[in-house]
Amino acid sequence: MSFAPLAALLADPTRAAFCTALLDGRAWTAGELARQAGVAPSTASEHLSRLIAGGLLVEERQGRHRYVRLAGPTVATLIEDLAGFAASTEGGGPPAPRSLREATRQSAEARARTCYDHLAGRLGVAVTDALLDHGLLTDDAGLAVTERGRAWLAAQAIELPERPGRRSGRPLVRSCLDWTERRSHLGGALGAALCRTALDRAWVERIGSGRALRVTADGDRALRELLGVRL
Amino acid sequence: MSFAPLAALLADPTRAAFCTALLDGRAWTAGELARQAGVAPSTASEHLSRLIAGGLLVEERQGRHRYVRLAGPTVATLIEDLAGFAASTEGGGPPAPRSLREATRQSAEARARTCYDHLAGRLGVAVTDALLDHGLLTDDAGLAVTERGRAWLAAQAIELPERPGRRSGRPLVRSCLDWTERRSHLGGALGAALCRTALDRAWVERIGSGRALRVTADGDRALRELLGVRL
């Protein structure tokens, strides 16, 4: 009935840190999250149980590991919206990096990263802009795929979900506010499909264990030839 | 940086009840909210101060009353998304197709809705423009009602508050910026009177419990005949 219990799950700094880390769309073990958030494993375990019980996370147990990830795109957008609003009111940009490691990570993430299951950072924004410039997407009356866009996607062998956005939950395209770029980029099922394609075809690859991505030489060429994106 | 403080604002049952009540887009007094939520006035006062400090609510002080309302459509959608997710996981809500519902609701709100206690959306802007076009309102040196306007209002039997604008808090007319239309529309006591009239005479009716309005067939005719408004 009330949304207070749900909000309470997100109201704790440690749990919020978990959710933020999980926004990269991958599964983390309980211990990784505990270390990343700076709490004891026992504390993390309790938090995870609550988040799972609340439907925000799902778990997969493998041997002695407990992998958790966000329960779905709905959760991801909820958290993004929350973070976006918080950033817009508290005015704070990204926190000042406290170490060289941190600064490196931040600049890598600002360049290219995953935002749950789609591309974000300057790469995500550039791709979105290019799609709009080429008339593959339109922003009249809300973001939408044009006919040319559908043809282009078919030509690139990028497959879309069968019946997107009709009664079944997920919108085909969604504008996702990026709180580092302060710009919108492409989310939704199409954003996810593009990201998947980019990873499958090795246009981008993950850097380390975080959400940061590196654009490969192949990817650089592909983006330039297909979309005129120059990074 | 983190969204935890924002979520904490929404994590208290009493504050959640406030936000839910305010989702109708109207302004409530602190006392009304306290009674509605079943807490002492002093408790409500503290909650409101926190919600306002957090940017979720804005206040308008009028005499000994403290009116609060949601800070804007962004807050409204944030709360609606939270409530929607909570309903979907806790099984309380109907398994309604959320995206379609959402799209329908949004387009309905863009068409016509209440903003505090007056009309907003395309309907509100259209009515305000019509009043200006017909010389019933003037925008020279601030919005004001003309003599013709007073006569017209009297002819329509639209009654204004007895002592409008004289030291007692509320101005007769007020320009209210519409976030979605990016246009000003008519607020203040007159805006409220018009909205009240429209509801009383069944020119518009609330859709469900939200802020969206539907223009009835009667309303469509009345608006066209009285103001030349064609939607």
Place this chain on the structure above:
DNA sequence: GGCTCGTTTCGGTCCCGGCCGAAGTGTTCC
């Protein structure tokens, strides 16, 4: 069987914050 390691459960501490009532401030009405 022992050992390590990731995770969980439990007991205990501590602090945050929601709540109220009483008193204080400012406004309106008579």
Place this chain on the structure above:
DNA sequence: GGAACACTTCGGCCGGGACCGAAACGAGCC
């Protein structure tokens, strides 16, 4: 001026929950 009213501030009470360390559990490895 005085009374009623809406709201606010303050002090004090109390419960929930975040946290940790110690110990238990269970999987994998030797």
